Amino acid sequence: xxxxxxxYGEEDDISLNKIKQIPGVEGIVTAIYDVEVGxxxxxxxxKRLKGMIEKHDLELTAIESVPVHEDIKIGRKTRDEYIxxxxxxxxxxxxxxxxxxxxxFMPVFDxxxxxxxxxxxxxxxxxxYEEEKVKKMDPLQGDLDLPGWDASYDDQELKSLLxxxxxxxxxxxxNNLRYFLKKIIKTAEEAEVRMAIHPDDPPWSIFGLPRIxxxxxxxxxxxxxxxxxxxxxxICSGSLxxxxxxxxxxxxxxxxxxxxxxxxxxxxxxxxGKKSFKEKAHPSSHGSLDMVEILKAYYETGFEGPLRPxxxxxxxxxxxxxxxxxxxxxxxxxxxxxxxETLNKIY
Ligand code: DNO
Numbered sequence: 001x002x003x004x005x006x007x008y009g010e011e012d013d014i015s016l017n018k019i020k021q022i023p024g025v026e027g028i029v030t031a032i033y034d035v036e037v038g039x040x041x042x043x044x045x046x047k048r049l050k051g052m053i054e055k056h057d058l059e060l061t062a063i064e065s066v067p068v069h070e071d072i073k074i075g076r077k078t079r080d081e082y083i084x085x086x087x088x089x090x091x092x093x094x095x096x097x098x099x100x101x102x103x104x105f106m107p108v109f110d111x112x113x114x115x116x117x118x119x120x121x122x123x124x125x126x127x128x129y130e131e132e133k134v135k136k137m138d139p140l141q142g143d144l145d146l147p148g149w150d151a152s153y154d155d156q157e158l159k160s161l162l163x164x165x166x167x168x169x170x171x172x173x174x175n176n177l178r179y180f181l182k183k184i185i186k187t188a189e190e191a192e193v194r195m196a197i198h199p200d201d202p203p204w205s206i207f208g209l210p211r212i213x214x215x216x217x218x219x220x221x222x223x224x225x226x227x228x229x230x231x232x233x234x235i236c237s238g239s240l241x242x243x244x245x246x247x248x249x250x251x252x253x254x255x256x257x258x259x260x261x262x263x264x265x266x267x268x269x270x271x272x273g274k275k276s277f278k279e280k281a282h283p284s285s286h287g288s289l290d291m292v293e294i295l296k297a298y299y300e301t302g303f304e305g306p307l308r309p310x311x312x313x314x315x316x317x318x319x320x321x322x323x324x325x326x327x328x329x330x331x332x333x334x335x336x337x338x339x340x341e342t343l344n345k346i347y
Contacts, residue, residue, distance in 0.1 A: 001264065001298060001307040002027045003337060004061045006324065008147075009033050009049070014326045016056040022330045024337035027061030027306050028053045029102075029263075037150055038069035040088035046096045061306035062100035062263050063093060064234075065198065067150065068180070070161060073107055074168060075176040083180060087187045094191025100262050100306060101188070102234045104198040105177050107165050107209045108158075109139065110148030111201035111239070116322040117314070118278065125314040127323055129202055129242070131275040139207050147321050162207070170210040174221070177212070181225045188230040196232050196262040197222060201239035203246070204275060215243065216251050223260050232260040238267030238310055241289050242277050248289065249297040256301030264298060266291065266336055267310030279311055279323070282332035292339055299343045309333045 004027030005019045011033070019025060032041050032049060053060045066089055069082040093101060104110060114133035117125045140159055145151065153161065168176075181195075188195050203214030212218055219233055233255055240246045255261050268287030269277040280287035298307065312328025314320065 001303050001305065001340065002059070002061050003333060003340075004029050004306040004308040005329065005333060006030065006064060006308055007053075008321065008324065010052075013320060014324075016053065016058060018326060020056050020058060022333050025058075025333055027059045027308075029062040029064045029306060029308055030060065031063055031065060037067045037152065038071070038082045038085060040085040041066070041092055043092040043095055046092050046098065050096055050098065060098055062102055062196070063098060064102040064263075066101055066103050068103050068105060070108065072180050073105060073173065073176055074164060075172065075179070079176075079179075083183050086180075087184055090184060090187050090193050091191050094193045099192055100194050100196055102196045102198055102263055104200070105173065105180075105213060106200050106211060107168070107173070108150075108161055109146075109206065109209070110150075111146060112206055113146065113279075113322075116146070120278070120280075120313065124281075124328070127279040127311060128272075129275075129277050131273065134206060137207075147324060162209075165209050168210055170212050173210045173212050177222070178225050181222075181231060185226040185228050185231045189228055192230075194230050194232050194262040196234035198234045198265075199236055199239040201236065202242040202275070202277075203240055204243070215240070215246055216254065219251065219255060223255070223258070229259045232262045234263035234265065235261050236265035236267070236310065237289055237291075237294055238265065238269050238279065241267075241269055242275075244271055244274075244288070249293045252294065252297035252303075253301060256298065256303055261298075261301070261303065262305050264303065264305065264307040265310040266294065266307060266332065279313065281313060281328060282309060282335045291335075295336065295339045296343060299340070299347065307336070309336060 007030045072079045113127045114130045115128045118128040199213045200211040268280045270287045284291045309329045309332030311323030318325045
């Protein structure tokens with residue numbers, strides 16, 4: 001694996017210099033943030049981004065993410081134009097030599113929590129998802145604003161979008177995803193860009209919206225849509241792992257052996273109810289997921305793609321983007337690095 005770190009571009013308070021100082025980190029995952037959702041990414045912008053990263057002796061190991069326009073997810077008539085734009089972005093990424101593209105197919109909202117600053121007993125602040133609280137949340141009231149959410153809608157637009165989704169069933173969403181993949185995977189193959197879908201986070205429906213990428217069965221359904229290694233997965237331990245019925249080492253072995261995992265996110269959570277969890281520090285001793293077993297599964301499948309620590313808590317008084325401070329993620333990177341080094345020695 002290539003140990004990587006997420007960076008939010010030039011606006012990020014955490015500089016590439018600082019990231020470079022984390023032992024073992026060799027890759028950066030990032031995106032272009034100043035292009036409107038649905039518009040193509042130009043080759044010059046991509047090259048500029050890549051150049052900035054390489055100047056720090058780091059490698060741009062994955063794009064996270066290219067957002068998929070809602071017209072594609074809803075299946076509006078205008079989707080073809082956005083699919084063409086997406087293809088242009090894939091081609092340009094390929095021309096720049098960037099080979100992993102993460103995306104997701106979650107309607108309207110990306111990852112969701114009920115509180116982004118929940119105080120743990122040690123005084124650190126973590127993200128938490130409590131089903132009862134989320135049920136009472138009104139997305140139209142702007143209770144929350146998370147880094148993955150598209151903030152470009154005004155209230156009216158958001159309201160009509162949510163209304164339109166009332167008519168979109170899970171099966172419709174699958175059909176729209178199928179339509180999208182059938183159109184883009186050939187381009188991805190030609191450009192040598194591996195598509196990696198991120199699972200829904202959490203892996204169940206929220207705010208009455210359909211969510212479909214949530215377990216082994218749905219991952220299988222996804223890879224079957226187009227039988228190509230370029231139609232692959234980003235496995236996020238914290239997202240899939242939020243459902244305790246998902247067995248992560250088993251999922252990793254299954255799809256890793258088939259060369260369908262192109263990107264890995266490592267995060268620990270602690271179950272506090274059937275559909276409720278707290279985000280915790282990375283070590284297995286702090287949460288419900290066994291990180292050694294998860295990393296061992298990647299190791300055994302010969303995983304060579306980017307792997308990054310996912311969300312961290314806010315510790316030592318740090319303030320920053322929810323989940324994306326420096327300190328706790330750096331501790332996570334060091335922990336992952338230590339396990340990997342050990343696996344290398346004992347195998
Ligand atoms: C959350 C992230 C997600 C992820 C997208 C991928 O922290 O893992 O926002 O980047 O869902 O498209």
